[in-house]
Amino acid sequence: MSSKVREIVESHGSNPSNLIPILQDVQTNDGYLSENALAEIAGLMDVSESTIYGVATFYTQFKFVKPGEHEIRICQGTACHVRGAESLLDFFKTNLGIQPGETTKDGRFSLERVACLGCCALAPVMVIDGEVYGHLTTAKAEKILTEYKEGKR
Amino acid sequence: MSDFESLRQKARSKYEELRTGQKPVIYLGAASCGKAAGIASIGGKIKEILGELGIESKLVEVGCVGMCCYEPMIYIQKDGKAPICYGNLTTKVVPELIKDFLVDGDPRTDLALGAFDGPQTEGVPRLFDHPMLKPQVRVVLRNCGVIDPTDIDHYLANDGYVALQKVLAMTPEEVIEEVKSAGMRGRGGAGFSTGMKWEFCAKASGSPKYMICNADEGDPGAFMNRSLLEGDPHAVLEGLVIAAYAIGASKGYVYARAEYPLAIKHLNIALGQMREINLIGENILGSDFSLEVIVKEGAGAFVCGEETALMASIMGERGMPRPRPPFPATHGLWGKPTTINNVETLGTVATIIREGKDWFSHFGTEKSKGTKTFSLVGKVQRTGLIEVTLGTTLQEIIYEIGGGILDGKKAKAIQTGGPSGGCIPASQFDLNVDYESLTQAGTIMGSGGLIVMDEETCIVDIAHYFLTFTKEESCGKCTPCRIGTHRMLDILHKIKTGKAEMKDLEKLHEIAWTVKNGSLCGLGQTVPNPIYTTMKYFEDEYHEHVEDRKCRALVCKDLIRYHIDAERCIGCGICAGKCPVDAISGEKKQTHVIEESLCIKCGICFHSCPPKARAVEKIDAEVGQDG
Structure with missing residues (x-):
């Protein structure tokens, strides 16, 4: 049993209204919500595992697969869409050989679609490890990805 | 004087001192969009230069003044005069600007967007006279980009x-x-x-x-x-x-x-x-x-x-x-x-x-009072966060504030109200933006997203885009929304890929009606709005997709192909090198060719072809295919 999960649950208290902040903190700590962590939260909060799983899977923020070393999030907002976000996503899918929600076999990159980052004036936009890149084209994205691959970023 | 009054007094003098002090102040536009545009590296460069020049200056992070297209942005305040705003900065220009202004006293009017209210500097226009800001009325946004949002004293000093x-x-x-x-x-x-x-x-x-x-x-x-x-x-x-x-x-x-x-x-x-x-x-x-x-x-x-x-x-x-x-x-x-x-x-x-x-109520129309903020984005020259009185026309918003369509293209439509809203065609840009007029046009005010679309935006693709979004976001509780969004998306997919028949359009209309009238919450009830408005105003584009298998905006992948113009190709080989599926072949300095059967239409060749050649083009899939 991980002491960290216990610590997080205790810091919030086991009132059911604290479930989402607890899941958020566990994900911040572990990078995702593992089966073990979910079971542990259920035990500590005295709620069934299925209830916890039901809540967690409802929200897109929560991940159930270990993310890659670099997390690539492609914005799919309307402004990004009309400025070419779809070809951008296609480029990453082809280049990395994974679908959104997956991690490359070597564990280096994971790919995600995100509804809207609110940086619409810079569309199309993507975020890699919290760093925002705007005004992208597939050519620009390719250059950035290569730099990550070569460990220059 | 009450404790609170004395707090306010203190806040006022502190703010006054910042605004009129003799020591230079540099304000950094550090909202999310400023950060995304690279204000952190600009700020780092400024600190470095100030150190080198031995200048003591205060750095203050502020929010977004709304001119997102000019990010990264800073304002420099010198000798107690109104801060002057500079946009689209690079780490190359910034050292020059700082040295010229703070050491040599040259405010670099060539780089300045304008000065805020207060004592003006000769040769610098007023910021609020800038074409993007002049038609605006800032009530809600009055402090945005002006004060330090993390300092309550700034808010208190401004009637907070x-x-x-x-x-x-x-x-x-x-x-x-x-x-x-x-x-x-x-x-x-x-x-x-x-x-x-x-x-x-x-x-x-x-x-x-x-x-x-x-x-x-x-x-x-x-x-x-x-x-x-x-x-x-x-x-x-x-x-x-x-x-x-x-x-x-x-x-x-x-x-x-x-x-x-x-x-x-x-x-x-x-x-x-x-x-x-x-x-x-x-x-x-x-x-x-x-x-x-x-x-x-x-x-x-x-x-x-x-x-x-x-x-x-x-x-x-x-x-x-x-x-x-x-x-x-x-x-x-x-x-x-x-x-x-x-x-x-x-x-x-x-x-x-x-x-x-x-x-408050002297702003706006009879039934829609006050001002409203909008995010003006998409294919428009000046993108950003704006605030106008209700009743302003779309024309004024797009052409005066937004400066017109990007790259001199023709406007097609504007989308308001997000996934619950609809598209208004360019022919109706004289429409007043207020609750009633927008509802009458078949869309809604929504929270304030305005997405401008030009002739390179495919209207069927936009409807498909919104349905993809709402299908994902439908919570699944009620049947009309849960199943309806899937079925509508299926039909839109058929249209987009050139596999639909005219009777599918009727079916789409029918399902949209059921979802609108049968759904439990506002999400489901408004899901069909993007479909209704696009079908109403752009019927011919739907028909073209169905009957002619043609996408005039050259967006729907299954209806287009990429082609290299033999006369323009310079044989540089960049596209061939970048193609992820090795579909492009050709000798160096010779015309390259795309092998259609291998092409996945990712568009990388299109974007990487050097601007001087522009040999890769998107064309109608049927053109030149049969002979």
Whole structure:
């Protein structure tokens, strides 16, 4: 049993209204919500595992697969869409050989679609490890990805 | 003098000193968009240069003034004169600018966008005379990009919490009456009277009561609430405390999107500062009104913008809506009376109280009073966050503020109201932007996203895009929305890929009707809006996709192909090198060819072809195929 999960649950208290902040903190700590962590939260909060799983899977923020070393999030907002976000996503899918929600076999990159980052004036936009890149084209994205691959970023 | 008055006095002199002091001040536009545009490296460069030059200067991070297309932006204030704003900066230009202005006294008018209000510098135009800002009226955004959002003194020095003080000397009924007669309508979408909403909750029996600020700005393409929370969080929180007083709430929540970390950070800083000087907590400013406020982070669910779903989420459940009535005003959080207002609604409240209902209601039209913020994005020259009086035409917004369509292209439509809204064709750009006119045109005001589309935007693709979004976000509770969104998307997919027949269009209309009339909540009931409006205004484009298998905007992949123009190709080989599926062949310095059967239409060749050649082109899939 991980002491960290216990610590997080205790810091919030086991009132059911604290479930989402607890899941958020566990994900911040572990990078995702593992089966073990979910079971542990259920035990500590005295709620069934299925209830916890039901809540967690409802929200897109929560991940159930270990993310890659670099997390690539492609914005799919309307402004990004009309400025070419779809070809951008296609480029990453082809280049990395994974679908959104997956991690490359070597564990280096994971790919995600995100509804809207609110940086619409810079569309199309993507975020890699919290760093925002705007005004992208597939050519620009390719250059950035290569730099990550070569460990220059 | 009361303790609070002396705090305000101190704040005023501190702010005055910053604004008129002799020591230079450099303001950094550090909202999310500024950060995304690279303000951190600009700031780093500035610090480096100041150190090298031995100049002592204060650096202040401010929010977004709304001119997002000019990010990264800084303002420099020298000799107590009004700060001068510089945009589109690079780490190359910045050292030059700092040295020229701060050492040699040259304000570099060639780089300046304009100066803020205050003592002016010769040769520099006023910032608020800039074509992007001149047609705007800044009521909600008055402090955004001007003050340091993490310093409550800046807000206090700019009439902050004057309205709250005034309210605490009024009865809740008087506060409600003031907001009601100002004609304030909710800025979250539906446009319901804010005063009446408060009245229902104030009159409801049950205790405690809850006040919620809905900061779950989920519409893709909209960022007004983010900018306001990042740039002036106290304005929203002052409105929240006033609303809580009016309805008699003892606990307040701000339900904010987790995708907005900076807004959440600024909200929490602001709440800490308010607690310290008793603007929240027990017996606020010596009155017998007490209120605690906390920030709840959403976890990514569009449907949580719906009131009952939002409340389920605060209570730690799946964010699914429930039928109304009973309304939240009587049965809200944990079954208690609750009011939910949008960020901008609350951001407007303090101004109404401070300046009076008559001042507020002289802006706008007969039924839509005041101003409204919009995020103006898409294929428009000047993108950004704007605020105009209700009743302004789309024409003025797109061509005067936005400076027209990008790259001299032709406008096709504008999309308002996010996934619940619709597309208005360019032929109707003389439409007034107010609640009634937009509803009449088949769309909604929504929270304020305005996405401009040009002739290179495919209207079927846009409908497909919104349906993809709402299909993902449908919570699944009611059948019309859960199944309907899937079936409508299936048909749109058929149209987009050239596999549809005319009877599919009829079927699409039929399902849209069922979803609109049979769904449980606002999400499902408005899902068909993008389909209705695009089919109504762009019927010919739908027909072209179905009958001619043609996408005139050259967007729908299955209906186009990429082709290399033999005469323009310079044989540089860049496209062949970048093609992820090795579909391009050709010798160096010889014309290259795309092997159609291998091509996945990713468009990398199109974007990487050197501008001097522009040999890769997108063409209609049928063109040149049969001979």
